[in-house]
Amino acid sequence: MSILLILLVAVLIVFGVPDIRRSLISKPVFQVFKKILPPMSATEREAMEAGDVWWDGELFSGRPDWFKLLKTKPHQFTAEEQAFIDGPLEQLLAMLDDFKINTEVHDLPPEVWSHLKEHRFFAMIIGKEYGGLDFSASANSHIVSRIATRSLSAAVTVMVPNSLGPGELLTHYGTMEQKEHWLPALAKGQEIPCFALTGPEAGSDAGGIPDTGVVCKGEFNGEEVVGIKLNWSKRYITLAPVATVLGLAFKLYDPEQLIGDKEDIGITCALIPTNHAGVEIGDRHLPLMQAFMNGTTYGKDVFIPLDWIIGGVDYAGKGWRMLVECLSAGRGISLPALATATGHNVQRFTGAYAYVRQQFGLPIGKFEGVQEAMGRIGGLNYSIESMRRLTLTALDEGYSPSVITAMTKYHMTEMGRQVLNDGLDVHAGKGIQMGPLNYLASNYMGIPISITVEGANILTRNLMIFGQGATRCHPYVLAEMEAAADSDEEAGLRSFDQLLIKHIGFAISNVFASVWHGLTGARFANAPVGGETIRYYQQLSRMSRALALCADVAMLTMGGDLKRKEMISARLGDVLSHLYIGSAILKRFEDDGRQVADLPYVHYAMQLQLHLIGQAFRGFFKNFPKRWMGRVLSFLVFPWGNRYDRPADDYAQQIAESMMEPGVLRERHTFLSYWQDDENDVTGHMELAFLHMHENEAVFKKVYKAQKQGVLDSNLSGDALAEAAIAADVITVEQGQRFAVAERLRQRAIAVDSFEPEAMSKGRYIARDVV
Known part of the structure; x- marks a missing residue:
């Protein structure tokens, strides 16, 4: 007992007396820590x-304060945000034909570009004092998500100026002169921005950027000034083919020490008009058949004045810090919004298809193998939307949680990929035949874009x-x-x-x-x-x-x-x-x-x-x-x-069954999905078939029962089946009329697009009646 007491006293002395503790414990550990x-x-x-710590810090603490989490309140749209969502956004959605955009126009139609500029879709993060909308992160995400349920190309076009790029960099770091010159024009769509970071030799390793700028003297506007001679080659730059102003990241050197006492200044960001001498906008890329503008830019010995550095000379060499700080917020909005759109669309329309598509006299959603995939779709979509909301709560509270936004981008895009895979498995042939009525194929081809950009998911x-x-x-x-x-x-x-x-x-x-x-x-x-x-x-x-x-x-x-x-x-x-x-x-x-x-x-x-x-x-x-x-x-x-x-x-x-039921739950879980009350609409044809079949469920049961009993020919369908059912007194004339409409919509919903071979061989996709 006395030995234990002595040991206890010794431990208390060692840990309780600062000088002894530092000498015997802290200093040796300190030296080891510095080595490892x-x-x-x-x-x-x-x-x-860069960035902040938020709920991720609580989770790493081992003792998360759940009461603290539940006290946080999600953002409620302002009156201005709601008016924009109900007005210009809805008008835009009605204008979008994704199949035509991707296969015929290979661009957004002129009227869509005009609408985007007129209603300041490119100015959601620009302050009102410069003519921008100054929307919350939640409104930004909602708008991009809703567009993405209609057209990925349109969503990316809107997303990029409202994410990492000149608008955000100028807002946070620009000089007053730069803000007053560029932000009003960007807000009105008079200037179209792009930001060039990635190059052939530098993707995830931004520190390895080979693009350079050298501080030197040169001629600008007829005068000799101190400026920067730039050389760059960039690729994968969204909006580059149509950009009027180029944000550029490069390594800056000052061999003659004209602006300071260092030769290697570091990564720097500058803003350059694309019509400036020497700026080259190269060819377009074709990112997985999506039509949003994406391409290359390069320049050789392009001289620019120092005041084109974003933030001015004081921000020379601070470009990387600027980029990662902005990206830590933007990464939690844009690409997760695309993944959310995927989740909402796949849950809504896979549930509809699983009810409309019949096999062996039953909706395919009644079979357990299909229900397993539908369960994943519903469960993952619930997770995707939940993650989106919590991350936006942090951003709207003013945090810039870099670890959380990295998790959000990575896991939401990966869950979106799984949801799409399951959705295509359920749709089978309906999902793989591209055409004006295929609402899965474009996003299926485009999901790797979300997974790759803003830091490839493997890196993240x-x-x-x-x-x-x-x-x-x-x-x-x-x-x-x-x-x-x-x-x-x-x-x-x-x-x-x-x-x-x-x-x-x-x-x-x-x-x-x-x-x-x-x-x-x-x-x-x-x-x-x-x-x-x-x-x-x-x-x-x-x-x-x-x-x-x-x-x-x-x-x-x-x-x-x-x-x-x-x-x-x-x-x-x-x-x-x-x-x-x-x-x-x-x-x-x-x-x-x-x-x-x-x-x-x-x-x-x-x-x-x-x-x-x-x-x-x-x-x-x-x-x-x-x-x-x-x-x-x-x-x-x-x-x-x-x-x-x-x-x-x-x-x-249970999830599969609920996905096949119209009602409040379905609307709450898929509220971002857009469809038009039109049987020729890409999603409207499926939604209308689903709703009409539910409204006439009792009639369908009578007809199918009569077919099983041999009262009606099992090979009949469409109007012929409706007429036979009326003639056999299986259903009334009024029921037969409703049944005929629902049956016609059902057949259209399970059909797929086909095209004239001659036109198709010439690159013109002229759809026949669906088959």
């Missing part, structure tokens, strides 16, 4: 420091989500890194000492909490609500503790190698992402008033997220470099085993 600290390039450091998952999350979201790591990098080593050690003690306490609490939650199934974890969702809050809290524990162990044992062990670190990033998606699902359920009809979607979506968390941890433990440590961590987190199963079949079947 991953080296960061200047561009990595700027990316790491493997480097950005956990790479930034581990340092930005962790309560202590970033501060410890800053202490270790302090040029005053003694001051750094003092800061590190204070942080280390807190970090040790944090780590110990995570070990015990993880074991406790594992042994008890997290049944004693706090939750902000009761009812059917309480266990999900508890399980997410449990996995939050597990993430904090495993991240600490990984960083401690692997150090700088963790950055290169992408398969390991990415799995921890997956855990963080699925914790965030799960949070978004639960938040949406509460924001929507805990709708009972939504519970199958919530259960399916939450069980899927927990299963994916379990899968990520399973891969992390199994492949951890120190295998024994992986086994220890696995036992601490899952002492009874990893029991997160896939969603139950019952929920998939």
